[in-house]
Amino acid sequence: MARNQIASAATRQVLPVGMVSTCIGCGCDDLHACPTGCQWLRVDRERGDGVCSQCGNLVEAWDHNARRGKALGAAHG
Numbered sequence: 509m510a511r512n513q514i515a516s517a518a519t520r521q522v523l524p525v526g527m528v529s530t531c532i533g534c535g536c537d538d539l540h541a542c543p544t545g546c547q548w549l550r551v552d553r554e555r556g557d558g559v560c561s562q563c564g565n566l567v568e569a570w571d572h573n574a575r576r577g578k579a580l581g582a583a584h585g
């Protein structure tokens with residue numbers, strides 16, 4: 509009858525990395541959407557950021573950045 513008492517002081521409500529993404533424009537996130545409501549136009553769960561529908565003007569910049577960071581190797585520019 510051995511009881512594992514693992515949970516001690518480290519029991520906090522901290523979301524694992526990558527669960528919540530923050531908009532690079534207005535700073536809203538999965539848990540705090542824009543007052544008028546929004547959805548992700550772009551989101552990178554690995555980086556934890558994105559562009560919400562209230563910040564559509566940033567999609568272009570995001571695409572530039574995302575293209576630079578990943579998806580290298582496309583034949584066409």
Ligand SMILES: [Zn+2]
Nearest residue numbers: 531534560563
């Ligand atoms: Zn936004």
Ligand SMILES: [Zn+2]
Nearest residue numbers: 536542546560
């Ligand atoms: Zn938003």
